Amino acid sequence: MSASLDTVFAALADPTRRAILAMLLEDDMAVTDVAEPFKMSLAAISKHLAVLSEAGLVSRERRGRVIWCKLEPDALKAASVWMQGFGQFEAVDLDDFERFLAAELLDPETVEPPQD
Numbered sequence: 001m002s003a004s005l006d007t008v009f010a011a012l013a014d015p016t017r018r019a020i021l022a023m024l025l026e027d028d029m030a031v032t033d034v035a036e037p038f039k040m041s042l043a044a045i046s047k048h049l050a051v052l053s054e055a056g057l058v059s060r061e062r063r064g065r066v067i068w069c070k071l072e073p074d075a076l077k078a079a080s081v082w083m084q085g086f087g088q089f090e091a092v093d094l095d096d097f098e099r100f101l102a103a104e105l106l107d108p109e110t111v112e113p114p115q116d
Helices: 003-010 015-026 031-035 042-054 072-086 094-106
Strands: 060-063 066-071
Touching: 003 015, 003 042, 003 094, 015 031, 015 042, 015 060, 015 066, 031 042, 031 066, 042 060
Parallel strands: none
Antiparallel strands: 060 066
C-alpha cells in the first residue's frame, strides 16, 4: 500500500498533472485536447499522462486514431482513506487558505494575518 500511495502522491505533486485531473473531471478527453491549454509540447503532456496512468489516476484507450484519457477516481480512495486518518486535527477552511495563498503570491508585504 505504501508504494502505491507514494506513486499517487508523487503524481499529484505536480500542478500540471493536477490541472489535467481537474479537466478530466468534466469528461473523457483526447490527448490533443488535454494538451491544448498548456504551453508545452504534446510529448511533455504525454509524459505527464504516463505518470498519471502509472499511478492509476488516468486510463488511456485508443479509439481509432485517437487516444482518449479517462479519470479513474477509485485510485484516490487509498489516499483519501490515509488522509482521513488525520481527521483528529482541526479542519482547514480551504477558501481562507486559498485567499491567503493568492494574496501571499501576489504581494507578500500586504498580507494581513488571518482573523480568528
